[in-house]
Amino acid sequence: MAIRIYNTLKREKKAFKPVKEGRVGIYFCGMTVQDRPHLGHMRAFVVGDAVRRFFEFSGYEVNYVQNFTDIDDKIIDRSIREGTDWRKIGERYIEEYFRASDRMNLKRATFYPRATQHIQEIIEIVSLLEKKGIAYEREGNVYFDVTRFQGYGKLSGKKLEELVSGARVEPDPLKKNPFDFALWKAWKEGEPYWYSPWGKGRPGWHIECSAMSTHYLGQPFDIHGGGEDLIFPHHENEIAQAEAARDKPFVNYWLHVGYVKLAGEKMSKSTGRFTAIADLLERYDPNAIRLYLLQTHYRSPIEYSEENLMQAQRAWEKIEVFLSRFESAEPPSVEPPASFVEAMEDDFNTPRALGALFEGMREANTFLDAGDEERARSTYGEILVMLGVLGFKPQEKAETAIDEIMEILLEVRKKLREEKNYAVADLIRGRLQEKGIILEDTPEGTRWRRGTR
RNA sequence: GGCGGCAUAGCCAAGUGGCCAAGGCGGCGGUUUGCAAAACCGCUAUUCCCCGGUUCGAAUCCGGGUGCCGCCUCCA
Known part of the structure; x- marks a missing residue:
């Protein structure tokens, strides 16, 4: 087509x-x-x-x-x-x-x-x-x-x-x-x-x-x-x-x-009623802004609102969490699903294309939970292609002092949990969350990420 | 005054004649978990602004109405 x-x-x-x-x-x-x-x-x-x-x-x-x-x-x-x-x-x-x-x-x-x-x-x-x-x-x-x-x-x-x-x-x-x-x-x-x-x-x-x-x-x-x-x-x-x-x-x-x-x-320059993109970038992930803009078809009007931006920010975090599950996986070279391509071919219908992307994520998660790593990885590869075509670029994690400190903190917290000192373990988790760092305890260990919740 | 567009769940948003009206955010219930988070499963619009009409069948087509917006001036 x-x-x-x-x-x-x-x-x-x-x-x-x-x-x-x-x-x-x-x-x-x-x-x-x-x-x-x-x-x-x-x-x-x-x-x-x-x-x-x-x-x-x-x-x-x-x-x-x-x-x-x-x-x-x-x-x-x-x-x-x-x-x-x-x-x-x-x-x-x-x-x-x-x-x-x-x-x-x-x-x-x-x-x-x-x-x-x-x-x-x-x-x-x-x-x-x-x-x-x-x-x-x-x-x-x-x-x-x-x-x-x-x-x-x-x-x-x-x-x-x-x-x-x-x-x-x-x-x-x-x-x-x-x-x-x-x-x-x-x-x-x-x-x-x-x-x-x-x-x-x-x-x-x-x-x-x-x-x-x-x-x-x-x-x-x-x-x-x-x-x-x-x-x-x-x-x-x-x-x-x-x-x-x-x-x-x-x-x-x-x-x-x-x-x-x-x-x-x-929104218009001449009336002075506008939101400078530089100001927005201080508060939102650029990918969240992109998601916010692409979740509406390009010919329809978009209403600017902090709530809508927040919704997009959360949705983007869902994508980041998903990607972190596959961090170590080598993405195979695959074609994106037909539904995605068809949506884009139909006058660049990015909202529909995003629908295909989110459905793909659910499938990949399901495969991974079921232990079907091969299919999970293949679907993960599709997600990466779709993200790329839409111009999303997950932030690369820079290795910084905070990584080293987090490593120590997670090690200490692991000991606390082994000793069933949950009160202190939860205190650490709660205090970190206040600072925008989310801990996730999984059977494979504890992951951390930056996020709103 | 002239021309054009839009109205779909709590919010955002696809769908332009026919499987249960995509998907996201939020909410509720469940599986899992020390508890959370994440993930997954189920539920969350018997109905698509209102009134008529066409059709076996309409959110989707036609007519009328209401509301909102845009262009006609510099603007992405």
């Missing part, structure tokens, strides 16, 4: 066909680096990561491109407000992004292009649009004439007339039509600039993605992803720019990730 993807443009789920057999080009809209990365960003990127890993698992060679838009109005605003160089603002949040990305075990993209490093490609596509009479220059600004692109609105399902009637945009006297958007913005005192055929200036918002995605992946390319909030105007405008400039389709599959909501409303 083939991978089926829901395409926002067609509003249907369809079997994936790559532009080039055996390869897939994915452009995932990254951040405009004007503020800290939050849980909403992370949701989109975790989904992108799982999609990418599943393609790789399915035998595709994946070219994964994720941009940083490092020049725009908000970055300039912030730079002026803080009195910091605009480049430093971008660097700050890009660094924070990579720290979070690594802790979340997001596989590194093939390329991380930045708008400011592709000014040349941007100028080329704007020039092309101007030559064709689709873009026009006004006082050093270049605008895209939306009436010159037939398909305008096809992604977001909007019609130009409807947009105009419900317009909330400030009428700009330089624009022919209020929905024309800036491809190039003329320089203003105190702002960064690059030289262009239209004088000093800088790129508008949407153009960098049209320029960079096709630069790295060709046109058309396979999959363009991002948060749902990018559908309009960002992705709509990307389509207009790329297709009008080159008279060929831009993207074959549009994949959009649902919102993370905060107290019933959308």
Whole structure:
């Protein structure tokens, strides 16, 4: 069976066909680096990561491109407000992004292009649009004439007339039509600039993605992803720019990730209502956060709440406990169960895939309890593959002083238990639990782990 | 005002015409244990927001209603 993807443009789920057999080009809209990365960003990127890993698992060679838009109005605003160089603002949040990305075990993209490093490609596509009479220059600004692109609105399902009637945009006297958007913005005192055929200036918002995605992946390319909030105007405008400039389709599959909501409303940078991923990582295991994000299908909204995160944290601990039972076992090379693969092939249905994973755990435990080590190990191998495809990475236990101390403590406690001094043995266990260390007495001896209970 | 989405157990969440409505968290009972923990077994939605309709049969399709959310402005 083939991978089926829901395409926002067609509003249907369809079997994936790559532009080039055996390869897939994915452009995932990254951040405009004007503020800290939050849980909403992370949701989109975790989904992108799982999609990418599943393609790789399915035998595709994946070219994964994720941009940083490092020049725009908000970055300039912030730079002026803080009195910091605009480049430093971008660097700050890009660094924070990579720290979070690594802790979340997001596989590194093939390329991380930045708008400011592709000014040349941007100028080329704007020039092309101007030559064709689709873009026009006004006082050093270049605008895209939306009436010159037939398909305008096809992604977001909007019609130009409807947009105009419900317009909330400030009428700009330089624009022919209020929905024309800036491809190039003329320089203003105190702002960064690059030289262009239209004088000093800088790129508008949407153009960098049209320029960079096709630069790295060709046109058309396979999959363009991002948060749902990018559908309009960002992705709509990307389509207009790329297709009008080159008279060929831009993207074959549009994949959009649902919102993370905060107290019933959308989490958003612009309102300041967001939960920074770095703050969350201080309180939760990155795998628990990933589990929390993947237990809902990517197109449905997720409600942010500490309780839901706690549930995911517990579920993740269940997985860790499971893995610790097999620590010494050499995992065999196996295929994951069909139910898992089918779930993922069906528009990346990670909740169903996780169902298969948990069922596998139960089976493996049952085999192990029954003494059927061979089947237990084989099922354990399947679990490892599934965890890997979904991008989970159990924390490696670093050998530290605490291990040595625990060893001594467990030895002493063993003596106490042999002497049936349960009161003191239980005291040790109870006090350790208060500090987040759980003891488990098994017939083979006592294990310890970090956990909430 | 225009367009779109969602409503499934205490909580999270799959399921889009037909075996007992996946799975996770929580709870209850049991096996096991010195007691716990972990693990396993059983129970925890006779019913899928409400009202009609189509059908032999619907959570799933159609019509109406209610509630919540999103986009139309910067946003993953």
